[in-house]
Amino acid sequence: MGKIEITKGDLLDQDVDAIVNAWNRNIIPWWLLLPQGVSGAIKRRGGHAPFRELAKHGAIPLGGAVLTSAGDLPFKAIIHVAGISLWWRSSERSIRDSCRNALALAEEKQFNSIALPLIGAGTGGGSAEAVLDMMRDELTTVSFGGRIIIVQFQKDEWKRNGASRPVPPSQSA
Template structure:
């Protein structure tokens, strides 16, 4: 399947569901200072998705879970365990995260999904290589959903 690559903010994408690059959920969410995608979700969507996420306990590396979207305009959020306990991503964790996120997209019959470059940022994985892995894994899975991969770009302030 062919994914679209866009630059911008994940939380501004016109899709039904978004993917949050998360950790393994070993440390309680309320002890963490969410950054990146998680921080933006917390700021704009509130705490409810994270409260729900905490109920899942430890998430195996590369797996995915589904929660509500809080105050965000989506039908839900798919949280993927893209980094290990040492806050590092690997090719295996990125591939598993993509595969399991798409599985949940299909199980819930979503028609569109946007995901960040899993593993880059907090996962310390080189962004270009992470994007290659994500696109390769998306080529290996089958879905009828529209898939958008978002390369984060801050909005420019108008003068």
């Protein structure tokens, strides 16, 4: 088992080989969906390529994991997991299976580091605290020798307001 770190920030800003995207198992074509959360950020910053690749795999079984390129993002790959059901809900099983299968894929591809969002929190309906506890517990059981980062999303105020850079405190409104 690798070292597990917990941090607050943006998943897409982590210095890792691969990131995990909590995708749903929806059968609606990717181009008809309006991605939210991590998927939306990947689409905005990384382009459409990862989602085109993902579409070739069809519906992902609940808890399953699929590897794609990272598009224009600086990672070796994105691992998409089906952490929420067709009804947009997560369960303990879907969260644990998603963690286990993502790390198995990362180990198979010999990645040295991976960052995961809180799978099943937010859109999936799980509380951040409960999801973090489940993920931490599950990730201690997997055989991945690399660095594992669980990222609790925290959007900077300046990004939320659409600025291209932080505004010094003296210039804040």
